[in-house]
Amino acid sequence: MIATLFKRELASYFSTPLAYVFIVIFLMLSAALTFFLGGWYERSQADLLPFFGFHPWLYLFLVPAIAMKLWAEERKSGTIELLLTLPITVFQAVVGKYLAAWVFIGIALALTFPMWLTVNYLGSPDNGVILAAYLGSWLMAGAFLAVGSCMSAATNNQVIAFILSVVVCFMFILAGFTLVFDVFKDWAPLPLLDAITSLSFLSHYQAISRGVLDFRDVAFFIVMILAWLLATAIVIDIKKAS
Amino acid sequence: MVKVEQLSKQFGQFTAVDQLSFEVAPGEVLGFLGPNGAGKSTTMKMITGFIAPSAGTVNVGGHDVSREPVKAKSLIGYLPEGAPAYADMTPAQFLKFAASVRKMGATSSTRIDQVVDQLMLNDVLHKPIDTLSKGFKRRVGIAQAILHDPKVLILDEPTDGLDPMQKHEVRSLITNLAEDKTVIVSTHILEEVNAVCSRAIIIANGQLVADAEPGELESLSEYHGAVTLKLSGETDPRVELEALPSVFRVEAYPDDNRRVTAIPNADSHLYADIQALAKQKQWDIEEMFAERGRLEDVFRRLVDSHSSQSQNVGGTA
Numbered sequence: 001m002i003a004t005l006f007k008r009e010l011a012s013y014f015s016t017p018l019a020y021v022f023i024v025i026f027l028m029l030s031a032a033l034t035f036f037l038g039g040w041y042e043r044s045q046a047d048l049l050p051f052f053g054f055h056p057w058l059y060l061f062l063v064p065a066i067a068m069k070l071w072a073e074e075r076k077s078g079t080i081e082l083l084l085t086l087p088i089t090v091f092q093a094v095v096g097k098y099l100a101a102w103v104f105i106g107i108a109l110a111l112t113f114p115m116w117l118t119v120n121y122l123g124s125p126d127n128g129v130i131l132a133a134y135l136g137s138w139l140m141a142g143a144f145l146a147v148g149s150c151m152s153a154a155t156n157n158q159v160i161a162f163i164l165s166v167v168v169c170f171m172f173i174l175a176g177f178t179l180v181f182d183v184f185k186d187w188a189p190l191p192l193l194d195a196i197t198s199l200s201f202l203s204h205y206q207a208i209s210r211g212v213l214d215f216r217d218v219a220f221f222i223v224m225i226l227a228w229l230l231a232t233a234i235v236i237d238i239k240k241a242s
Numbered sequence: 243m244v245k246v247e248q249l250s251k252q253f254g255q256f257t258a259v260d261q262l263s264f265e266v267a268p269g270e271v272l273g274f275l276g277p278n279g280a281g282k283s284t285t286m287k288m289i290t291g292f293i294a295p296s297a298g299t300v301n302v303g304g305h306d307v308s309r310e311p312v313k314a315k316s317l318i319g320y321l322p323e324g325a326p327a328y329a330d331m332t333p334a335q336f337l338k339f340a341a342s343v344r345k346m347g348a349t350s351s352t353r354i355d356q357v358v359d360q361l362m363l364n365d366v367l368h369k370p371i372d373t374l375s376k377g378f379k380r381r382v383g384i385a386q387a388i389l390h391d392p393k394v395l396i397l398d399e400p401t402d403g404l405d406p407m408q409k410h411e412v413r414s415l416i417t418n419l420a421e422d423k424t425v426i427v428s429t430h431i432l433e434e435v436n437a438v439c440s441r442a443i444i445i446a447n448g449q450l451v452a453d454a455e456p457g458e459l460e461s462l463s464e465y466h467g468a469v470t471l472k473l474s475g476e477t478d479p480r481v482e483l484e485a486l487p488s489v490f491r492v493e494a495y496p497d498d499n500r501r502v503t504a505i506p507n508a509d510s511h512l513y514a515d516i517q518a519l520a521k522q523k524q525w526d527i528e529e530m531f532a533e534r535g536r537l538e539d540v541f542r543r544l545v546d547s548h549s550s551q552s553q554n555v556g557g558t559a
Contacts, residue, residue: 085318
């Protein structure tokens with residue numbers, strides 16, 4: 001059931017120019033940021049840290065662009081009524097559509113493999129670390145996407161869905177920064193402070209991308225994804241009546 | 243097969259459907275009538291499990307739609323209002339997708355061929371749905387609804403946007419399908435009720451106003467048993483007709499002054515009376531026919547009287 005939905009959705013990305021435009025822009029931006037802003041070549045180090053370092057910021061804008069159409073478009077075109085009167089549950093529909101988008105982003109991410117080839121040609125990097133970083137990057141993209149899925153379910157206007165997702169994702173990135181920490185540190189109790197910092201996408205991602213595949217970091221993203229998908233299903237249930 | 247009990251739906255302060263109850267059996271084609279905004283589509287959305295009722299229950303084939311939605315939905319074929327479909331897919335892909343979600347397995351490709359023939363979709367099978375005309379889009383929607391040979395078929399305005407030929411095709415399709423299925427068709431085209439429905443329900447302001455066979459509804463019309471008469475030459479039969487005890491009133495036929503329509507009192511045999519009168523007066527009759535009743539008239543009167551009633555209720559509250 002989920003597989004059928006997944007296939008339809010994934011095929012729909014490639015039936016419009018959207019997929020190709022997204023992939024080309026993602027590849028160009030990630031390479032440009034790595035080389036020019038990250039100074040990857042000048043660093044003369046056989047790793048991909050500058051490359052992965054820009055991913056949170058790249059995803060901040062590119063993932064909501066994919067996520068915004070997930071549900072807003074279904075509602076606008078009325079196909080949501082068709083989809084949800086098929087013999088499937090709302091959660092199956094949410095997961096099927098989500099997985100297609102996540103795999104699509106995974107394809108875009110995998111197509112950055114020339115970076116990996118290049119670094120292996122120029123030196124001898126720790127490929128285990130690179131693999132972990134790829135995994136972490138994909139997990140983080142999944143968390144961004146799940147947030148975007150929920151925002152897309154909350155409105156039938158794609159632009160609003162986009163802006164809301166960017167804002168919410170941005171807060172999840174910021175949660176790990178001293179900027180946010182300083183706001184809370186004087187008055188918030190320690191457990192709350194811990195809770196806020198532990199919600200940061202960035203710190204969990206950085207841990208993984210340094211090659212430390214801690215179960216807790218992976219679990220954080222998986223729980224995050226499931227929670228936001230559950231929220232998506234609830235929002236759809238509430239919103240479809242109106 | 244479909245049992246709706248005390249069904250209500252509120253959107254904030256607005257009551258879209260108000261304690262609606264009815265039942266439809268296999269083999270019946272239920273016409274669902276009502277003015278725009280009466281709650282037809284909302285009721286259909288609740289029967290198909292798209293939206294949850296505020297109160298009341300819907301039972302489809304023994305399954306409560308709120309409690310066992312997936313089981314109930316698998317028995318239903320549904321054409322939503324406006325026949326939405328994935329615009330980027332072709333009808334072939336779209337039908338294959340629907341067959342796959344409904345787990346039709348090996349039978350799906352022969353069944354797809356069948357419905358494609360039935361709805362004459364062969365020419366557009368591999369064109370994106372986006373580029374199809376309104377009529378084709380509607381037929382793709384109907385094909386999707388009947389694909390899995392559902393026990394319950396729910397069609398929200400299936401002939402909207404079709405040309406007269408296509409309307410005729412879709413109506414005969416519905417009649418053919420109806421033999422062993424439970425069909426609910428919403429429409430605001432009253433001729434459709436006579437053409438396809440074995441029973442009709444009229445709702446206004448979310449409430450049931452009438453539930454009857456089309457023939458019974460017609461007999462509620464003022465024009466039930468009315469006789470229209472046209473005499474040759476300049477003879478005007480109005481005065482004589484008005485003098486008949488079985489005549490309630492006489493009016494000119496629309497668009498033709500020389501035709502007059504005599505509306506009977508209740509339970510009178512007007513046709514025979516007028517025949518006798520014509521013989522006695524030696525009228526030269528050019529045309530004379532009796533009417534079964536006008537559905538438009540019944541519809542308008544029922545809906546009008548219902549809304550004025552509810553306005554009165556609202557005024558005193």
